[in-house]
Amino acid sequence: MFKELINKISFSRYFILSLPSAAICLFFLTFGKEWLAFGIIYAATVIYLVMFWMAVDELIKPHRVEGYKANKKYLAFLFIGKTAILIGALLFSVQILESKIIIPVINYFLNIFVLGASIRKD
Numbered sequence: 001m002f003k004e005l006i007n008k009i010s011f012s013r014y015f016i017l018s019l020p021s022a023a024i025c026l027f028f029l030t031f032g033k034e035w036l037a038f039g040i041i042y043a044a045t046v047i048y049l050v051m052f053w054m055a056v057d058e059l060i061k062p063h064r065v066e067g068y069k070a071n072k073k074y075l076a077f078l079f080i081g082k083t084a085i086l087i088g089a090l091l092f093s094v095q096i097l098e099s100k101i102i103i104p105v106i107n108y109f110l111n112i113f114v115l116g117a118s119i120r121k122d
Contacts, residue, residue, distance in 0.1 A: 007120070009053065014118035018111050025107045029100060037093040041104040044089030049115045051082035 022042060029038055055078040062068050086108075094101045 008057075009050075009115070010118050010120055014114060017114045017117060021107055021110045021114075025103045028103050029097070033096050034100065037096040038104050038107075041089045041093050042107070044085050045104075045108045045111050048082045048086045049111060051078050051085070053115065053119075054078055055082070 022038075026035060026038060029035055055075060058070050058075055058078070062070055090101070090105075093104065097104070
């Protein structure tokens with residue numbers, strides 16, 4: 001599964017496109033705890049988006065591969081896991097960032113579009 005993920009998503013393009021928005025967001029945060037909180041949310045966002053791609057791939061694979069049945073337990077794990085990771089990171093970071101929590105949330109939404117731009121077209 002991970003080998004297929006590496007072949008489908010250009011991680012170098014993803015990080016090249018996502019780092020400028022992350023740098024802009026870091027500009028609005030103070031160095032130290034706020035940067036750490038942003039880093040935790042950034043890492044959680046990357047994990048969330050990888051799990052999201054894996055879940056979507058598992059959902060559409062029965063339509064691409066004849067005779068393939070989606071693993072419902074695996075799908076449930078992916079959807080619950082990705083949501084738990086993102087909510088956990090946000091709950092942790094809101095304690096540090098307080099009213100500035102909108103900055104990493106905006107970066108999260110930008111990263112969704114960056115992921116779309118990083119998918120290799122076959």
